[in-house]
Amino acid sequence: MRNDDKKQTVPTLWGNLSFQKLQRASILVLLLILCAIASFNTPTFLTWYNLVDNLFTNTAALGVIALGMTFVMIAGGFDLSVASTTAVCSVVLVLVMNAFSSCGAPAAITAALLVTALVGTALGAVNGVLIAYVGVNPFVVTLSTMLVFRGLALILTGGGQSLQVADIALRNRFNWIYDTKLPVFGHDHQIMLPIVIFLALFALGIYLLKFTRFGHYTYAIGGNEEAAWLAGVNTRRVKASTYALCGFTCSVAAVIFLAMTATAQPEAHMGRELTVIASVIVGGTPLGGGSGGLVLTLTGLLLLQVIENLLTQFDIGAEYRPVVTGLIIVVVVTIDVLARRRGRT
Amino acid sequence: MKTDKLKSSDILLAMQGIVKDFGGTRALDQVDFDVRGGEVHALIGENGAGKSTLVNVLAGHFSDYKGLITFAGQDVRITNPRQGRQIGIAVIFQELSVLPNFTVAENIMLGEETGARWSRKMDRSSLNAQARQTIDLLRFDLDPDEPVGRLSRARQCMVEIAGAVRRNVKLLVFDEPTACLGSEDVEKLFSVIRELKSRGLGIVYISHRITELPRIADRVTVLRDAKVVGTRNIAGCRLSDLTRMMLGHDLTEFFPEKTNRPGKTILKVHGLSRPGVFEDISFELREGEILGIAGLVGSGRTEIARAVFGVDKASGTLEFQGATVPARSPSLCRRLGIGMVPENRKREGNITGRPISENLNISILDRLAGTLGFQSPRRLALQAGRMVERMRIEPPIPKTNIQNLSGGNQQKVIVGRWLAAESKVVIFDEPTQGIDVGTKSQIYRLIMDMACKGRAIILICSELLEITKLADRILVIRAGRLVREMPGPETDEDTLLALCMGKGKSE
DSSP states (O other), X not given: OOOHHHHOOOXXXXXXXXXXXXXXXXXXXXXXXXXHHHHHHOGGGGSHIIIIIIIIHHHHHHXXXXXXXXXXXXXXXXXXXXXHHHHHHHHHHHHHHHHHGGGOHHHHHHHHHHHHHHHHHHHHHHHHIIIIIIOOOHHHHHHHHHHHHHHHHHHHTTTTOOEEOSOHHHHHHHHHHHHOEEOBTBTTSOEEHHHHHHHHHHHHHHHHHHHSHHHHHHHHHHHOHHHHHHTTOOHHHHHHHHHHHHHHHHHHHHHHHHHHHSEEOTTTTTTHHHHHHHHXXXXXXXXXXXXXXXXXXXXXXXXXHHHHHHHHHTTXXXXXXXXXXXXXXXXXXXXXXXXXXXXXX | OGGGGSOTTSEEEEEEEEEEEETTEEEEEEEEEEEETTOEEEEEEOTTSSHHHHHHHHHTOOSOOEEEEEETTEEEOOOXXXXXXXXXEEEXXXXXXXXXXXXXXXXXXXXXXXXXXXXXXXXXXXXXXXXXXXXXXXXXXXXXXXXXXXXXXXXXXXXHHHHHHHTTOSEEEEESTTTTOOHHHHHHHHHHHHHHHHTTOEEEEEESOGGGHXXXXXXXXXXXXXXXXXXXXXXXXXXXXXXXXXXXXXXXHHSOOOOOOOOSEEXXXXXXXXTTTXXXXXXXXXXXXXXXXXXXXXXXXXXXXXXXXXXXXXXXXXXXXXXXXXXXXXXXHHHHTEEEEOSOIIIIIOOTXXXXXXXXXXXXXXXXXXXXXXXXXXXXXXHHHHHHHHHTOSSOOTTSBGGGSOHHHHHHHHHHHXXXXXXXXXXXXXXXXXXXXXXXXXXXXXXXXXXXXXXXXXXXXXOHHHHHHHOSEEEEEETTEEEEEEETTTOOHXXXXXXXXXXXXXX
């Protein structure tokens, strides 16, 4: 009825926590069950090679983008342009390395990394400014920049052919980023550099999100942008920054991708933006923002990857994979919505 | 319609000994209430006094009330919303139930359309003609072909009223109709109500704004703590008496003693203007001073506050502690030491879905940051805990989500936010709207406390009594202009209301 202010029941501390925990646990349990199925079916699943070399390393690049996307989505936003941004960054990487190849490998690689990071951040900032300062809907902005950035990658490559670093020595030096194995757990259990990069950024992201003003503001904007603005938060700058950050993570992902494949394809990664967004949502960061987090995103990411891995194991045709992935997203999000509705009354 | 058969002096609705319980709490306790045809009977009371429950009984939202209802000479028991409508009672709630994409005529005729069932292209000309009949009967200024979504709230309200009248309504209940109307719209609505009254309809008018009653009501019934305190004729009734009936307290107990001492000027506003909203507003604010801004809803008082805090753009200069403030924004104002408790708590105050602690700390995060911008969770929790204790927020658990608090406790969090920020100037826009009496008193005390500590306060409030009891000076705003400055303590609310409405000899 009207006057509902007075009749609301106040949940206890315990009630609040258990609800959150339950939600997080359900995804983790699902992840563990799937892992168990996988390891029963194929003994090789739980091997270091499959898990770390194969699964995690392949996830690292997408995972880096998902970190940036999590910030954007916690602030209530949305970025469809990440795959295109990554494509532009890969192309820029190769172009800069080719341009500087006469200066020696270290100089060329440093220059390429710096320029790419700048380009990625700048492209993200374009989204951010249009969304936060001009006030255009994030879906519309990033849908158009998705197309524009993709076009940019095509133009930069002169019409869509793949690019490679011309200097073989330089190319090999750059591939070091992917090939390097760190014998963290002895020589049988090495960790590849992309995973280290991902983990470092993951830790940094958690620090930013949970232990800095920027992170607190990000949550506040997702919770109620108007109220945050009236509480004296520079919401526009914070919001624009989340998109710039997301652009930056795209440039890091581009570095990993390029080191992995050695070629920059302007048409690469199409559709990956949806995988990234899906893993953030499946993890538990709601569309509209205000809650969620990086650990959740990591679970979501792993869940989708393990499912992919399982589908390969069971030899299910590629044509069925989108169906399965789509269904998983709907089911997980539906459960979440139902749980929230329960939690409210 | 058939309403003209009723003689205006007849008792149209009589409610006797109405009792309604929610679980263990009694929301209505032996309430007697009656309405005559052609009368506007106002129902007032604090939040939680039982007004809304009584309306919901009339609307048929409860089937388990006790007591007798006689309507148009017959005993009735209203147990569902349909039945209420059938016997001729319509409630116009704050959230109107019009369909924005349908035309005025379609809305008025909703459910009575003639023509093919599956086609929206029914006989439009006859539909419009029938709707036009009702519109003309009520002398409303509405175009049957216009989509309702394009109309102002007052006109949307007219559409809903027309629909009700079309269905032979004899009693119309308005639930806080002016809560989100501007002053022009309020005028329009009042003239509509007068028109309905002259047609012999009975009107129940619910409000917590005492000040508008003399303009519209014939009688007033005051509810407090689920009981009727009394019923009075508006003619010859003093506002202060009604306030006393509503609060049930001695006023000296309810309001804090004025102990603040204004010091030197801290804020100077000069020539603040926003075309079409307010014009040429200039005033000064001193440390330790409470400056009241009085005016009717829609007079521009909220907009002035928003302009000072940098939310809306406005021309004019602002001088804070002797220095001109350039391009204003809320974040700049916060850093300078200006804070604002906004009017609409749910939309502009609460950071939804986030715990009390974050809501309290949001404005002081730059001060709490350590090296590398580190926000120590321990320090944040300590700070929030201190504030929760100081503001006596219930439940005293900083991790509770803010939307799970009662309105009063939410407001304490928002006020606590600026208390923690140690802002030198705090603007309070309707700080006691929609909160219970106890918390109201607590918030008055907090405001007075802040002033005593040298903080400068701007207090905007619809309840004129609050302003006269707290403010040192009162600025009267009418239609976007600063018409007069009054000394606070010596002004009584009736004079102030006359000034706000433009009836007093002010200029």
